[in-house]
Amino acid sequence: xxxxxxxxxxxxxxxxxxxxxxxxxxxxxxxxxxxxxxxxxxxxxxxxxxxxxxxxxxxxxxxxxxxxxxxxxxxxxxxxxxxxxxxxxxxxxxxxxxxxxxxxxxxxxxxxxxxxxxxxxxxxxxxxxxxxxxxxxxxxxxxxxxxxxxxxxxxxxxxxxxxxxxxxxxxxxxxxxxxxxxxxxxxxxxxxxxxxxxxxxxxxxxxxxxxxxxxxxxxxxxxxxxxxxxxxxxxxxxxxxxxxxxxxxxxxxxxxxxxxxxxxxxxxxxxxxxxxxxxxxxxxxxx
Amino acid sequence: xxxxxxxxxxxxxxxxxxxxxxxxxxxxxxxxxxxxxxxxxxxxxxxxxxxxxxxxxxxxxxxxxxxxxxxxxxxxxxxxxxxxxxxxxxxxxxxxxxxxxxxxxxxxxxxxxxxxxxxxxxxxxxxxxxxxxxxxxxxxxxxxxxxxxxxxxxxxxxxxxxxxxxxxxxxxxxxxxxxxxxxxxxxxxxxxxxxxxxxxxxxxxxxxxxxxxxxxxxxxxxxxxxxxxxxxxxxxxxxxxxxxxxxxxxxxxxxxxxxxxxxxxxxxxxxxxxxxxxxxxxxxxxxxxxxxxxxxxxxxxxxxxxxxxxxxxxxxxxxxxxxxxxxxxxxxxxxxxxxxxxxxxxxxxxxxxxxxxxxxxxxxxxxxxxxxxxxxxxxxxxxxxxxxxxxxxxxxxxxxxxxxxxxxxxxxxxxxxxxxxxxxxxxxxxxxx
Numbered sequence: 001x002x003x004x005x006x007x008x009x010x011x012x013x014x015x016x017x018x019x020x021x022x023x024x025x026x027x028x029x030x031x032x033x034x035x036x037x038x039x040x041x042x043x044x045x046x047x048x049x050x051x052x053x054x055x056x057x058x059x060x061x062x063x064x065x066x067x068x069x070x071x072x073x074x075x076x077x078x079x080x081x082x083x084x085x086x087x088x089x090x091x092x093x094x095x096x097x098x099x100x101x102x103x104x105x106x107x108x109x110x111x112x113x114x115x116x117x118x119x120x121x122x123x124x125x126x127x128x129x130x131x132x133x134x135x136x137x138x139x140x141x142x143x144x145x146x147x148x149x150x151x152x153x154x155x156x157x158x159x160x161x162x163x164x165x166x167x168x169x170x171x172x173x174x175x176x177x178x179x180x181x182x183x184x185x186x187x188x189x190x191x192x193x194x195x196x197x198x199x200x201x202x203x204x205x206x207x208x209x210x211x212x213x214x215x216x217x218x219x220x221x222x223x224x225x226x227x228x229x230x231x232x233x234x235x236x237x238x239x240x241x242x243x244x245x246x247x248x249x250x251x252x253x254x255x256x257x258x259x260x261x262x263x264x265x266x267x268x269x270x271x272x273x274x275x276x277x278x279x280x281x282x283x284x285x286x287x
Numbered sequence: 288x289x290x291x292x293x294x295x296x297x298x299x300x301x302x303x304x305x306x307x308x309x310x311x312x313x314x315x316x317x318x319x320x321x322x323x324x325x326x327x328x329x330x331x332x333x334x335x336x337x338x339x340x341x342x343x344x345x346x347x348x349x350x351x352x353x354x355x356x357x358x359x360x361x362x363x364x365x366x367x368x369x370x371x372x373x374x375x376x377x378x379x380x381x382x383x384x385x386x387x388x389x390x391x392x393x394x395x396x397x398x399x400x401x402x403x404x405x406x407x408x409x410x411x412x413x414x415x416x417x418x419x420x421x422x423x424x425x426x427x428x429x430x431x432x433x434x435x436x437x438x439x440x441x442x443x444x445x446x447x448x449x450x451x452x453x454x455x456x457x458x459x460x461x462x463x464x465x466x467x468x469x470x471x472x473x474x475x476x477x478x479x480x481x482x483x484x485x486x487x488x489x490x491x492x493x494x495x496x497x498x499x500x501x502x503x504x505x506x507x508x509x510x511x512x513x514x515x516x517x518x519x520x521x522x523x524x525x526x527x528x529x530x531x532x533x534x535x536x537x538x539x540x541x542x543x544x545x546x547x548x549x550x551x552x553x554x555x556x557x558x559x560x561x562x563x564x565x566x567x568x569x570x571x572x573x574x575x576x577x578x579x580x581x582x583x584x585x586x587x588x589x590x591x592x593x594x595x596x597x598x599x600x601x602x603x604x605x606x607x608x609x610x611x612x613x614x615x616x617x618x619x620x621x622x623x624x625x626x627x628x629x630x631x632x633x634x635x636x637x638x639x640x641x642x643x644x645x646x647x648x649x650x651x652x653x654x655x656x657x658x659x660x661x662x663x664x665x666x667x668x669x670x671x672x673x674x675x676x677x678x679x680x681x682x683x684x685x686x687x688x689x690x691x692x693x694x695x696x697x698x699x700x701x702x703x704x705x706x707x708x709x710x711x712x713x714x715x716x717x718x719x720x
């Protein structure tokens with residue numbers, strides 16, 4: 001910015017003062033955004049008696065009160081099995097969406113077939129369909145198939161509802177790949193699946209990373225689908241924690257460390273892949 | 288559509304169906320069929336055997352519980368998307384002027400990665416009623432305490448026996464005997480634990496001197512002991528208690544106790560007075576807001592929602608902002624436009640497509656809001672905080688046992704998002720052209 005050359009002394013002074021106020025305001029906003037999560041972390045690290053008698057912010061005057069006791073108790077109470085259920089639901093649901101959506105997106109982007117445009121508009125229409133619409137019919141379907149309450153049922157539900165966004169995102173990315181790359185392979189007589197696997201899929205890594213992180217977060221963080229379809233033995237962390245909400249006051253020593261454990265992996269992923277996260281957001285902010 | 292046309296080299300259309308088959312199967316079975324089935328199911332009663340026509344839809348608009356959910360959804364739709372979009376715009380514009388914009392964006396964006404359940408637990412803690420537990424009330428009561436300063440002694444009261452020199456009357460503490468200057472009046476109180484007053488100054492009888500005087504203190508000793516109605520060494524005085532000297536029904540003088548609990552009316556050197564400690568001494572200090580009560584619950588949950596989504600709006604709008612040609616802004620500034628004019632006349636109009644997308648995305652999202660309400664609202668106030676998406680789950684699976692009504696609510700929810708479905712399709716067709 002070279003607009004400073006157009007400003008006279010006093011204007012620049014006012015600008016600088018304003019800049020100082022701005023810094024302070026934005027620092028306050030940032031603190032405001034951090035404090036709730038910080039509170040959860042500190043509460044999870046304090047003994048139940050401490051949490052009942054004083055606020056977590058007393059940590060700043062009495063740092064000695066931190067303990068891992070709550071986490072120990074939580075894991076001893078069998079919470080780790082719901083952690084594994086979350087993993088067992090999230091990983092397949094993410095990989096399946098990537099695979100199934102990528103092949104479909106390839107067809108939408110690079111294969112001519114009658115009704116293609118209309119069919120793609122249906123996919124776009126399905127983007128905003130609320131999950132609630134499927135809860136009752138799919139419960140009935142799962143009952144008939146005998147998979148109600150199983151991990152497979154939860155996974156399939158997440159895959160299906162992840163598809164419209166996934167197809168939309170990948171199709172738009174695939175359509176941007178230069179046509180010459182494909183035509184050269186087609187000229188060589190390569191079969192379609194090989195063009196998909198060796199030309200398009202590798203080029204689409206950034207889009208697949210975006211999609212992967214989104215789908216992972218959605219599934220990992222889901223409560224509603226698990227609430228309806230997962231039995232107690234197959235329940236992910238979100239459902240396990242929800243069942244403790246009824247006695248919030250007395251269960252803080254379970255809920256705080258549980259909630260923190262459930263958010264730490266998404267948070268690490270988010271910080272590691274935030275670039276892809278933002279790209280995916282910009283490419284498909286419609287859901 | 289702008290996809291390339293492959294005249295000679297393209298694979299056969301049959302190939303496309305092979306690639307599409309798994310996706311189409313899932314979409315048809317998990318999304319399209321449920322829509323059709325839900326419409327059918329919504330015309331039947333709870334058992335599913337009896338056709339009831341539009342009765343379930345009638346129930347949505349006549350039952351007071353579902354009407355509350357609709358009212359709440361309207362509040363949500365009117366307030367939340369607008370606030371999220373405006374905050375996102377403000378933050379996006381302001382972060383352009385700081386060096387640590389990336390860090391700021393990460394902080395605001397972080398809640399997006401957190402599950403709404405975890406966000407719900409986080410805000411249950413924030414909104415705890417007790418100012419010693421919930422940070423929201425801790426801040427409010429601290430700020431309020433700075434401005435009003437008065438600290439009452441809720442729970443302090445005289446003993447209830449004949450020997451006690453004072454009694455409770457209409458919330459105030461009054462002495463039983465008339466008091467005369469020269470004879471110090473002892474007003475022993477109980478009701479505060481020795482621990483609660485441990486930090487107070489030791490109680491002392493008033494120094495000798497003219498005027499009506501006395502002492503107000505907590506007449507209990509940690510671990511027991513001490514003489515009732517006498518000031519013992521370990522007992523603590525109550526500072527800042529308002530004392531009124533009353534003649535008949537008229538207040539003749541008012542004073543406040545010292546740190547050691549003693550007080551003195553210098554001007555009352557003769558006569559006979561009743562002493563009264565008005566009720567204001569014993570009312571609880573402001574305890575903060577009842578965030579999770581029936582009146583504030585929806586605004587409180589919307590607050591949590593804004594915390595989750597403002598970063599999303601900010602990042603999207605910031606991306607739109609970086610695409611605005613700098614020349615246009617600079618030219619306006621050189622022509623003497625103020626920053627506000629630049630913002631109003633250039634930035635916002637150029638950003639309006641992005642703002643619209645953010646706004647619409649938020650409306651779609653708000654219509655489906657479920658987890659935050661379910662987690663933050665305690666069971667007893669869930670009827671007041673209820674929204675359509677939550678009510679749908681509640682009547683179908685959460686003990687309501689009426690999947691006919693549940694299906695009607697699901698269809699109602701689908702109808703609400705239908706205009707935005709059309710918006711997305713139109714936007715896509717325009718972009719492709």
